Amino acid sequence: MSTELSPIVEITGVSKRFGSFAAVDDVNLTIGQGEFFALLGPSGCGKTTLLRMLAGLELPTEGRIIIDGQDMSGVPANQRPVNMVFQSYAVFPHMSVLDNVGYGLKVSGVARSEIRERAQDALALVKLGDFGHRMPDQLSGGQRQRVALARALVKRPKVLLLDEPLSALDAKLREQMRLELVNLQETVGITFVIVTHDQDEALSMASRIAVMEAGQVRQLAPPAELYEFPKTRFVADFIGSVNMFEGKVEAVEGDVIRLSCPGLERPIEVEQPDTPPIGSTAWAALRPEKIDISKEPPPDPTVNTTPGKIEEITYLGEVSIYHVRISDVLPLVKVAMANIDRVTRRPFTWEDEVYLCWTRQCGVVLDR
Amino acid sequence: MEDWRRTPLVFWVTSLPPSLWLIVFFLIPLALVWVMSFGELDGLVDIKITGTLANYERALDPLYLEVFGKSLLFAGFTTVISLVVGFPVALAIVFASPRWRPILLLLVILPFWTNLLIRTYALIAVLRVRGFANFSLEWLWDQGNTVLALLGLGSYQLLGERFEPLELLYNNSAVVIGLVYVHMPFMILPLYAALERLDRSLIEAALDLGASQFRAFLTVVVPLALPGIISGGILVFIPALGSFLTPDLLGGTDSQMIANVIERQFKGANDWPFGAALSFLLMYLTFAALTVRALVNRRAERRGGA
Numbered sequence: 001m002s003t004e005l006s007p008i009v010e011i012t013g014v015s016k017r018f019g020s021f022a023a024v025d026d027v028n029l030t031i032g033q034g035e036f037f038a039l040l041g042p043s044g045c046g047k048t049t050l051l052r053m054l055a056g057l058e059l060p061t062e063g064r065i066i067i068d069g070q071d072m073s074g075v076p077a078n079q080r081p082v083n084m085v086f087q088s089y090a091v092f093p094h095m096s097v098l099d100n101v102g103y104g105l106k107v108s109g110v111a112r113s114e115i116r117e118r119a120q121d122a123l124a125l126v127k128l129g130d131f132g133h134r135m136p137d138q139l140s141g142g143q144r145q146r147v148a149l150a151r152a153l154v155k156r157p158k159v160l161l162l163d164e165p166l167s168a169l170d171a172k173l174r175e176q177m178r179l180e181l182v183n184l185q186e187t188v189g190i191t192f193v194i195v196t197h198d199q200d201e202a203l204s205m206a207s208r209i210a211v212m213e214a215g216q217v218r219q220l221a222p223p224a225e226l227y228e229f230p231k232t233r234f235v236a237d238f239i240g241s242v243n244m245f246e247g248k249v250e251a252v253e254g255d256v257i258r259l260s261c262p263g264l265e266r267p268i269e270v271e272q273p274d275t276p277p278i279g280s281t282a283w284a285a286l287r288p289e290k291i292d293i294s295k296e297p298p299p300d301p302t303v304n305t306t307p308g309k310i311e312e313i314t315y316l317g318e319v320s321i322y323h324v325r326i327s328d329v330l331p332l333v334k335v336a337m338a339n340i341d342r343v344t345r346r347p348f349t350w351e352d353e354v355y356l357c358w359t360r361q362c363g364v365v366l367d368r
Numbered sequence: 369m370e371d372w373r374r375t376p377l378v379f380w381v382t383s384l385p386p387s388l389w390l391i392v393f394f395l396i397p398l399a400l401v402w403v404m405s406f407g408e409l410d411g412l413v414d415i416k417i418t419g420t421l422a423n424y425e426r427a428l429d430p431l432y433l434e435v436f437g438k439s440l441l442f443a444g445f446t447t448v449i450s451l452v453v454g455f456p457v458a459l460a461i462v463f464a465s466p467r468w469r470p471i472l473l474l475l476v477i478l479p480f481w482t483n484l485l486i487r488t489y490a491l492i493a494v495l496r497v498r499g500f501a502n503f504s505l506e507w508l509w510d511q512g513n514t515v516l517a518l519l520g521l522g523s524y525q526l527l528g529e530r531f532e533p534l535e536l537l538y539n540n541s542a543v544v545i546g547l548v549y550v551h552m553p554f555m556i557l558p559l560y561a562a563l564e565r566l567d568r569s570l571i572e573a574a575l576d577l578g579a580s581q582f583r584a585f586l587t588v589v590v591p592l593a594l595p596g597i598i599s600g601g602i603l604v605f606i607p608a609l610g611s612f613l614t615p616d617l618l619g620g621t622d623s624q625m626i627a628n629v630i631e632r633q634f635k636g637a638n639d640w641p642f643g644a645a646l647s648f649l650l651m652y653l654t655f656a657a658l659t660v661r662a663l664v665n666r667r668a669e670r671r672g673g674a
Contacts (some may be wrong), residue, residue, distance in 0.1 A: 078578045083576055088569050092573070094591045103574070107578050107583050107587075169656040
């Protein structure tokens with residue numbers, strides 16, 4: 001899925017090697033003007049290194065980074081049209097909040113009266129208008145992060161880089177800040193590039209997500225596409241929870257794939273446009289919330305179904321996860337059911353013999 | 369932390385020996401010297417405590433004030449030079465790879481394992497007229513002449529007729545060189561401790577916001593290293609102020625520091641009351657330096673630094 005937006009960041013064949021280890025391995029990405037772009041991946045996947053290369057704090061071993069039409073090779077960090085919100089916030093502890101926010105303007109030789117005004121505006125933008133004279137140690141973690149945000153935004157960068165900006169906040173605040181960051185981005189219209197290992201964060205905020213693993217981009221897509229149509233097992237497993245069935249492609253009729261899996265009585269049928277060759281090994285990936293549990297097998301023969309026994313129930317508040325044993329050779333299958341009724345009305349319980357069913361449109365078949 | 373309140377026995381047993389030691393070998397002698405500073409000589413060996421302030425009056429004589437001033441100047445120069453030289457060294461150690469850091473720190477501490485006297489004599493061997501510094505300069509002079517000869521300029525004697533060794537020893541600069549050499553580790557170690565705690569991303573943030581390397585250094589690294597700078601400064605300034613051996617061995621006739629004068633009162637001049645008064649004046653100067661540090665630290669704390 002390409003973007004019609006004009007590109008603001010173009011990353012071409014960028015690698016970063018430390019000795020023989022490639023932290024970032026031949027990455028090609030184009031980020032559009034005004035996007036909220038997320039680099040998502042487990043720790044050590046190279047996402048932070050890539051971000052730091054955009055900031056100029058790390059130099060690529062190979063490849064080219066173009067920001068706003070300008071080649072960044074040889075442009076040091078202090079001359080790039082980007083600013084960064086650091087994971088630790090890196091708020092200067094010896095300067096007041098206002099001085100922190102005004103720092104970037106001050107070192108660029110902006111007039112003192114203008115610094116005050118713009119810093120005050122930036123603070124108001126992050127709802128810290130009255131905190132200018134506080135010292136950083138008089139602020140909470142969330143407020144310190146807002147200072148870091150205001151400090152980075154006050155220079156009106158072409159791109160704002162955010163390195164795990166929410167990881168140090170508690171869960172409640174984190175959720176609130178996600179919304180605020182999205183709103184802020186819409187207000188200022190600056191391209192945001194955020195690095196995160198938290199899939200919920202990426203899914204809820206980003207317009208597009210690049211999933212990284214071992215220094216490479218595994219998939220680049222908008223959140224819904226990434227969740228519903230992962231391209232690889234890694235992506236399917238990393239984004240959300242998934243049940244994975246390994247099997248052989250038995251037949252392909254039109255765009256319906258029949259995958260026979262050891263441990264399942266009937267082959268799994270999945271409808272999808274791109275089909276792997278017959279006879280190849282493939283995996284059916286099935287989200288827990290897409291599976292239904294019933295006492296009777298479904299009447300419609302095109303619906304996938306398999307008998308099983310509930311072994312474990314995990315109550316999570318809004319949903320309960322049922323762990324269902326289908327066969328001894330398969331891991332327990334997770335099924336999520338919304339707790340619409342009170343817990344006491346739960347229709348199934350431990351040791352119940354049930355049928356799991358899901359339609360052909362529910363899962364995806366992955367060939368790697 | 370307040371556990372000792374509940375176990376007074378342990379508290380007394382552990383704190384009594386060091387307290388006794390300090391009282392017997394530090395406080396009582398100090399008090400004796402203090403009392404002595406208000407006395408006068410009675411004959412050749414006896415000292416009468418008369419409560420006179422004559423010793424202090426004499427100490428404020430321009431002759432001695434000049435020595436005090438010179439001591440302050442030497443100590444001040446030593447502190448500033450140690451800071452200017454030590455700061456890059458401390459920074460380099462902090463930014464060195466973890467494998468090299470302990471080795472570099474060891475190299476800084478290494479001179480402590482050698483006796484001060486031996487180190488000072490070694491410095492004499494370096495600085496004297498026929499010493500290593502002059503040998504090196506002479507070698508450079510020779511090489512320079514060879515190059516000039518090769519260029520066909522040999523006959524002009526552009527570098528002088530012959531090599532004139534520099535007078536590096538037995539003057540004021542020799543004393544400062546010696547003091548810097550001896551006290552450098554006391555500057556580097558506190559600086560290292562302060563810089564090591566410094567969050568690297570603060571420097572990166574400054575660069576990211578458009579500051580030059582130098583600006584980032586001045587506006588972020590130096591202010592945040594201020595407690596280390598003050599500690600190092602005090603640790604160099606106070607011992608340098610009371611230095612005795614270095615000016616004695618490396619200095620010329622006019623590079624006496626106050627400790628040399630004090631030593632002479634207790635030995636050659638045999639005027640213990642006057643020596644005592646000078647000693648206490650030196651100590652008051654030390655207290656003044658410590659007060660400055662306390663004030664700066666308190667201000668830094670109030671600003672939320674450190």
